[in-house]
Amino acid sequence: xxxxxxPPSMDCAEGRAANLPCNHSTISGNEYVYxxxxxHSQGPQYIIHGLKNNETNEMASLIITEDRKSxxxxxxxxxxxxxxxxxxxxxxxxxxxxxxxxxxxxxxxVLP
Amino acid sequence: KAGVTQxxxxxIKTRGQQVTLSCSPISGHxxxxxxxxxxxxxxxxLFEYFSETQRNKGNxxxxxxxxxxxxxxxxxxxxxxxxxxxxxxxxxxxxxxxRGVxxxxxxxxxxxxxxVL
Numbered sequence: 273x274x275x276x277x278x279p280p281s282m283d284c285a286e287g288r289a290a291n292l293p294c295n296h297s298t299i300s301g302n303e304y305v306y307x308x309x310x311x312h313s314q315g316p317q318y319i320i321h322g323l324k325n326n327e328t329n330e331m332a333s334l335i336i337t338e339d340r341k342s343x344x345x346x347x348x349x350x351x352x353x354x355x356x357x358x359x360x361x362x363x364x365x366x367x368x369x370x371x372x373x374x375x376x377x378x379x380x381x382v383l384p
Numbered sequence: 385k386a387g388v389t390q391x392x393x394x395x396i397k398t399r400g401q402q403v404t405l406s407c408s409p410i411s412g413h414x415x416x417x418x419x420x421x422x423x424x425x426x427x428x429x430l431f432e433y434f435s436e437t438q439r440n441k442g443n444x445x446x447x448x449x450x451x452x453x454x455x456x457x458x459x460x461x462x463x464x465x466x467x468x469x470x471x472x473x474x475x476x477x478x479x480x481x482x483r484g485v486x487x488x489x490x491x492x493x494x495x496x497x498x499x500v501l
Contacts, residue, residue, distance in 0.1 A: 372476075374428075
């Protein structure tokens with residue numbers, strides 16, 4: 273079973289920030305939080321990952337709470353092309369063959 | 385740097401046949417994982433290979449098998465196809481953790497869409 277919980281769907285207006293929450297209350301100290309997204313029928317696309325500090329890259333920002341039990345992915349200026357299913361995954365630093373366990377994710381719809 | 389490539393992109397087979405799917409990882413990546421995605425079950429892990437050895441396997445029947453070659457390219461095989469094997473099969477590659485690489489971030493290919501009639 274997935275170790276994360278996400279809302280099944282969210283809407284966001286184009287040009288506004290999209291804030292996607294994820295709960296991972298049983299996360300271990302050596303587990304990272306990863307975010308991927310999947311645009312219809314394509315392979316999942318890596319977005320960002322973090323351990324305990326907030327992270328930012330050209331695609332998004334990741335905010336992890338101090339107790340690491342939840343996180344938020346922020347798309348600062350959502351566009352129609354950001355419409356996708358977003359997956360939050362927790363996984364150890366060194367996978368050693370351990371698989372990513374995907375939940376159902378959050379279906380984000382960016383509306384014009 | 386080229387991404388993960390998978391061939392073929394689309395495949396149609398009939399029940400009882402077998403199929404082989406191919407995956408070429410990102411250059412320098414030595415770990416290859418395979419996933420099956422269906423509307424009902426979502427994304428499910430099939431198996432993972434590293435240095436030609438299967439390190440982990442998901443909960444799939446023995447009809448699903450795979451292998452990895454010395455150049456890290458990987459193939460998966462499904463024998464005696466069933467209608468329920470219709471799915472998007474995804475391959476992901478990653479670089480083993482080292483001093484310069486902090487995590488096993490997986491990078492996915494575009495997938496092979498298999499339809500079983």
